[in-house]
Amino acid sequence: MTDVPAPSLAIGIGSSPAERRQLAQLLGGTEAFLIVSSAEQARKFLDAAAAGPAAMVAPPVETVIDATVSDDDRPPATLRIDSDRRVLHWLDREIELTPLEHDVLLCLVGAPGQVWTYERLHVEVWGNQHLGRGSHMHSVVRRVRRKLARLDATATIQAVRGVGFRLAAA
Template sequence: MRGIPVASMVIGIASAPAARRQLAQLLGGTEAFLIVSSVDQAREFLGGAETPTTEADVRPVEAVPVDGAPGAAAAAPAPAPALTVDSDRRVARWLDREIELTRLEHDLLLCLMGAPGRVWTYERLHLKVWGNKHLGRGSDMHSVVRRIRRKLATLDASATIDSVRGVGFRLASA
């Protein structure tokens, strides 16, 4: 099929937070996706491009990995040291340093590490870590994420936990 770029990205548009969460769940297995709240935001991301009217106006768009930044150069990264979790001892390890984790910190970090760059919705994380449905404002989850972020900073790890507003969290490597 001529004209279809090899690398592709799905752009989802949903104005309501609940619809964005649902899109994130549906697109969770997609290699690269972007969720925006309006067509204007999508156009801005694509460089202010007008809607193509003919095949000649269609420009291939380079895919942006979920954990990458829009517009970042796609250079081959040098192998980075990996953040690891020792589940037997319940510790996170970065280079030659390690830090203890609580059960909730351990389980949440393992979820995020299982698919780096992938957005985990609040609902999915709550079900996987707490074993029940996500209800309310999610202050329990935000508290655990805040503690993990502090511990990662203590380790000087380049891995970070990014918030995806209204959707959930993802593990990103710097």
């Protein structure tokens, strides 16, 4: 019986989208690579890989938006994005997202309170630096705001005039 060498896997950790893009370029010649945003995500992946294929389902991205949904002792309300189904969850409700809505909201949810410039958001979501008048970006944000309102979420997307957008607790 001959030993078959296990395939090698390079894991890169980049906390920002720009770092992850740079890692993808650096690791592009590697047979297999995984890029994550934290050491914790890498550990979860490795634990799931050790557990077998059934455990290899990626968890939805989530972030805590408001720690005081009510006056009682309930846990904090969480705004979650299920990227596999392209669904936004708030408390016990959910709403479907278009691909553009998903990508814009994923950027904003990943860094609540942080301002995403129009340029940076355009590169991340549309994949290029063309801004034009930016009406397409404002249209997507307007649709996401309506969906957040339909869910009665306490989060909102704020416009920072002349700069960009940020996700904030209402």
